[in-house]
Amino acid sequence: MTKVLIEKFKFLEHTADIKFKAFGNSIKEVFENSALALFRVFYDKKVEEKKAYKIKVKGNDLESLLYNFLEEFLVLFDSKNFLPFRIKNLELNEKKFKISAVVVGDELSNYNAHVHVKAITYSGMFVKKQKNNWVSQVLVDV
Amino acid sequence: MFKMYKERLIKIEKNIYELPKEEGMKVPGRVFFSEKMIKEIEEDSLKQIRNVAMLPGILKYSIGLADMHVGYGFPIGGVAVFDLDKGIISPGGVGYDINCSVRLLRTNLTKADILKKQKEVLDALDRKIPSGVGRGSKFNMNRSELNRILEGGAKYLVEKGYGMKEDYLHTEEEGQMKDAKASKVSDIAIRRGIGQLGTLGAGNHFLEVLFVEDIFNSEIAKVFGLKKNQAVIMIHCGSRGLGHQIASDYIKKMEKEYGFEKLPDRELINAPIKSQLGKDYYEAMCCAVNFAFANKQLITHWIRETMKEMFPKISIDVVYDICHNIAKFEEHFIDGKKQKVCVHRKGATRSFGPGREEIPKAYRDVGQPVLIPGTMGTASYVLVGTKKAEELTFGSTVHGAGRVMSRSSALRKIRGEDTKKQLNKKGIEIKAGSWKSLGEESPEVYKDIEEVVKIVDELGISKKIARLRPLAVVKG
Numbered sequence: 022m023t024k025v026l027i028e029k030f031k032f033l034e035h036t037a038d039i040k041f042k043a044f045g046n047s048i049k050e051v052f053e054n055s056a057l058a059l060f061r062v063f064y065d066k067k068v069e070e071k072k073a074y075k076i077k078v079k080g081n082d083l084e085s086l087l088y089n090f091l092e093e094f095l096v097l098f099d100s101k102n103f104l105p106f107r108i109k110n111l112e113l114n115e116k117k118f119k120i121s122a123v124v125v126g127d128e129l130s131n132y133n134a135h136v137h138v139k140a141i142t143y144s145g146m147f148v149k150k151q152k153n154n155w156v157s158q159v160l161v162d163v
Numbered sequence: 164m165f166k167m168y169k170e171r172l173i174k175i176e177k178n179i180y181e182l183p184k185e186e187g188m189k190v191p192g193r194v195f196f197s198e199k200m201i202k203e204i205e206e207d208s209l210k211q212i213r214n215v216a217m218l219p220g221i222l223k224y225s226i227g228l229a230d231m232h233v234g235y236g237f238p239i240g241g242v243a244v245f246d247l248d249k250g251i252i253s254p255g256g257v258g259y260d261i262n263c264s265v266r267l268l269r270t271n272l273t274k275a276d277i278l279k280k281q282k283e284v285l286d287a288l289d290r291k292i293p294s295g296v297g298r299g300s301k302f303n304m305n306r307s308e309l310n311r312i313l314e315g316g317a318k319y320l321v322e323k324g325y326g327m328k329e330d331y332l333h334t335e336e337e338g339q340m341k342d343a344k345a346s347k348v349s350d351i352a353i354r355r356g357i358g359q360l361g362t363l364g365a366g367n368h369f370l371e372v373l374f375v376e377d378i379f380n381s382e383i384a385k386v387f388g389l390k391k392n393q394a395v396i397m398i399h400c401g402s403r404g405l406g407h408q409i410a411s412d413y414i415k416k417m418e419k420e421y422g423f424e425k426l427p428d429r430e431l432i433n434a435p436i437k438s439q440l441g442k443d444y445y446e447a448m449c450c451a452v453n454f455a456f457a458n459k460q461l462i463t464h465w466i467r468e469t470m471k472e473m474f475p476k477i478s479i480d481v482v483y484d485i486c487h488n489i490a491k492f493e494e495h496f497i498d499g500k501k502q503k504v505c506v507h508r509k510g511a512t513r514s515f516g517p518g519r520e521e522i523p524k525a526y527r528d529v530g531q532p533v534l535i536p537g538t539m540g541t542a543s544y545v546l547v548g549t550k551k552a553e554e555l556t557f558g559s560t561v562h563g564a565g566r567v568m569s570r571s572s573a574l575r576k577i578r579g580e581d582t583k584k585q586l587n588k589k590g591i592e593i594k595a596g597s598w599k600s601l602g603e604e605s606p607e608v609y610k611d612i613e614e615v616v617k618i619v620d621e622l623g624i625s626k627k628i629a630r631l632r633p634l635a636v637v638k639g
Contacts, residue, residue, distance in 0.1 A: 036205065036232045037239060037566045063296075084429075085418070092411060099404035100354040102297055129297035135597035137296045137365035137639075139407040140259035143414070143429035144235030160235055162259045162407075163366050163570070 027154060030058035039136070040145070040160045048083075048115060051148060051155035052090060053108045056124075059091050060105050062161060063098065064134045068106035070125040080118040083148040087157060090120050091141045098138075102129040136163055168209035172201070178229075178622050179555075182209060187427075188216040193224040194231065195556070197618045200610070203567070204231075211238040214427040218243070219435075220250025222497050222504060226556055228511055229618040230565030230610060234258070236430030239510035242559045244495065245436065247503060252441045253433035254410040254417070254448075256507035258488035261410060261448055262455035263368075263401030265534045266334070266484035267545065268463065269387075270470070270477055272394040274374035277634050280473055284372060285592045285635040291469045292370060292462055294363035294639045295596025302361045302461060309357055310345040316453030317460035317484075325464040327480075331456075333523050334484035335513065338456045343449035348405070349412045352447075356405025356454060361461035365596055365639035367563075367604055368400040369536075370462070373543060373631040380628050383529050383547050387482055389629050396466060396479070397543060397631070398459050399536055400639075401488070406451035413444040436505050445490065452489060459484060482545070483523075483532040485512050487562045493521070495557050506557055514560035514625045516550035533625045536563050537612035539593065539604065539638065540586050543631040544616050551623035560625040561616075564609035577602040586636070595638035604638060 030043040041058040045051030060068075076093045080086030097103040105126040112121045140162040148157045172180040172194070180201060182192030192212040196204060208231050215237055216225035222244045231240030236255030245251055277284060293300060304312070311319055317331040317338030331338030363370060375393045378384045389395070402409075417432045420440055426432065434441035463481065470477050490507045497504070515522055515531045522531045533546040541564075552558050568576075579598030582605040586593050595601040620627045 032571050034569045034571060036569050037234065039570060081419070085415070089415075095404070096351055096355060096408070098297075099356075099359070100351075102299065104297075132297075133597050134296040135365070135599040135603075139366075139404075140411055142235040142259075143423075143432075146429065162235060 029054040035160060038160055038162050040158070043157045045155045048155050049111055049113050051157050052087060052113060052120065053111050055087060055091065055157045055159060056094065056108050059094060059138070059161065062136050062138055064104055064132055068104050068132065069127045070106060071127045072103060073123050073125045074103065075121070075123050077121045082118065084143065084146050086118045086120060087148050087159070088141050088143065088146065091159065094124065095138055095141070098129065104129040104132055104134060138163055167206060168213065169204060169206055178618050182212055188213060189221050190216050190224055192216055192227065194227040195229050195618065195622060197229070197614065200229065200614065205233050207233045208238045211236070212241070214431060215241065215243050217427055218251055218253070218431065218433065220246040222246055228556065228559065228561045229615045230510070230561040230563055232565050234509065236428050237507070237509045240561060240565055241509050242511050242557055243507045244557050245505045247436055247505060250436050250505055251433035252436050252445055252490055252505055253431060253507065254413045254444060255430040255432065256509055257410065257448060257490050258509045259407045259410045260401040261406035261451035261488055262486050263488045264455055264459070264484060264486045265536055266398045266459045266463065267482040267534050268396040268466065268479050269389060269482050270394045270396065270479050272474060272477060274392045274394060274634065276474065277372055277374065277394045281592050281635055283473060285594055285637065287469050287473060288370060288466065289594040289637045291465050292363060292637065293361065294370070294637055296365045298362060299358045300361045304357065304360070306353065309353060312360065312457045313345040313348060313450035313453055314343045315339055317456040320457050320460045326460055330460060330463060330481045333481040334456055335486050338460065340449035340452045342446055343453050344446040345450055347443050347447035348409060348450050352405050352408035352412060355408045356403055359403040359405070360454070360458055361465065362403065363400045363637070363639045364403055365600060368639040370637040371397045371633050372635040373397060373633045375629050376542065376632040377630040380626065383628050386526060386529050387532050387545065387628065388480065389482070389545065395631060397536060398462050400458060402451040402455040403458065405454050409447045409451050413447065416440060448490060452486065456484065483534060485534050487512060493558065495553065508559055510562045511559045512562045513558055514548035514552040515558045516548050516553055533560055535561060535616060538564055538606040538609045539633065539636050540589060540591065540606035541612050544627060545629040545631065546619070546625035547628050548625055549623055552625060555622065556624050560619050564612040564615055566608055567610050568608035570603045573603045573605060573608045574599065577605045577607065591633050591636060593636040593638060601638060
């Protein structure tokens with residue numbers, strides 16, 4: 022069977038904050054694409070791949086796993102001045118709700134990023150399988 | 164058949180609508196909108212009013228003020244009050260930007276003084292006060308110093324030499340929530356916040372030099388130290404990454420302890436006020452509140468240093484400093500009986516009338532100053548708190564204009580470059596973190612501040628004292 026190419030993510034209308042849906046052929050891909058959507062919120066152009074951080078997170082269900090996964094990038098953003106761009110080596114344990122990955126990007130001060138994301142929220146959040154594809158929805162507080 | 168929430172609203176009197184109690188709601192909803200604005204009320208924000216009305220121990224009404232719009236869990240522009248025995252405290256009812264707040268400074272300069280050096284003033288403030296995404300603080304501190312700030316707030320910084328006693332006395336809670344316990348703040352929250360004290364941040368945060376364009380009540384304006392054509396300065400910012408992480412940390416803890424399965428929205432997670440976790444959250448939240456007070460205190464100190472270089476004889480005093488996103492214990496009359504309750508204000512301002520002990524002595528006879536920032540190109544207002552607010556809205560009023568256009572459609576429709584040109588035409592100088600952030604916060608994405616202020620003034624939940632017009636804006 023040929024793999025169908027689908028769009029990675031799309032932004033939805035929300036009055037005050039930023040809402041997006043991400044898609045994937047697999048659960049791994051939907052997590053990765055959710056992260057890419059968040060990175061796009063931070064900055065919408067190319068970021069040099071000069072720095073890398075290894076991250077490991079746990080959750081109690083798919084939504085809390087996604088929340089905690091995405092929150093890692095806010096913590097790196099604020100505490101390490103790190104602007105993420107790409108995810109590498111993503112490993113996801115669906116049963117134990119665990120993720121490990123490497124995130125690559127660059128020093129934030131080298132870019133004119135325009136949005137500071139305050140928090141990931143649970144408002145309307147989901148991660149689920151629809152027919153053969155995975156889809157997530159996230160609202161971030163900006 | 165399902166009936167839209169908007170269609171269920173019943174007009175009680177001018178500017179007051181009720182969302183009647185239905186299954187699951189413990190109290191009705193109340194929204195304070197004009198007839199003109201009620202037509203455009205967001206369906207989802209009314210659903211959120213309903214959801215909040217379902218929470219345990221809520222008293223009287225789930226309230227939406229004239230600037231209400233959809234938030235996460237609780238709406239923005241919402242007020243909810245809970246019984247101390249049966250009620251809950253909710254991080255989502257406070258918001259992630261704990262104590263996002265506004266401080267107004269008065270100067271002995273006039274509009275004409277500023278106009279002579281308008282660009283110079285803007286450039287100097289922009290250089291001195293870090294704003295925008297990822298511009299860190301110039302204030303270095305270690306963890307034990309940060310802990311003292313978390314527990315001591317603006318008061319601690321003043322004692323260290325960063326200001327005057329009147330600065331914190333003219334701040335809500337006198338610049339320090341005394342229940343703060345730094346031990347309740349996580350290591351991650353500390354890491355996110357330690358490099359950010361004295362920074363504006365991005366989004367809707369700003370620093371503005373304005374002038375008093377109009378006075379509506381000269382007696383009270385005099386008490387607030389305001390007169391026509393006087394130059395004033397407004398600071399809008401919050402508790403930065405530290406406050407955001409505290410909210411997130413306690414949402415997770417509460418989910419683990421109580422589960423979220425029965426909630427109408429996962430963001431409404433909460434803990435009983437009396438529970439250990441409820442107390443822990445409150446004490447951590449107080450740390451974020453203090454951090455935000457200290458943040459503005461440090462910015463005030465830098466503003467004084469910067470302005471003194473250009474205007475050697477300048478004096479700058481704090482008019483007042485008010486909180487937007489906060490939970491507090493206050494006394495209110497519930498069905499004619501005085502009761503201590505837990506008030507959640509999310510995108511709402513306290514608006515106490517004359518006599519309340521919480522108000523600084525200098526203002527106690529007239530009521531507290533209420534500061535309502537407009538948008539970049541429009542007016543901001545100073546109002547005064549009232550007894551009527553204590554009757555209708557648990558001593559609360561609006562916090563700003565409230566957004567009407569999403570950031571994504573703003574980006575499609577508005578170019579930051581055009582926003583700058585428009586503002587320049589009106590005589591306003593501006594510096595922004597990026598063109599994009601300027602376009603996203605352009606005046607047309609907000610409700611009309613004049614209409615919002617008119618409603619609260621007509622309702623009497625705060626009364627107009629002065630209108631301010633911007634001259635120079637530093638935008639995050």
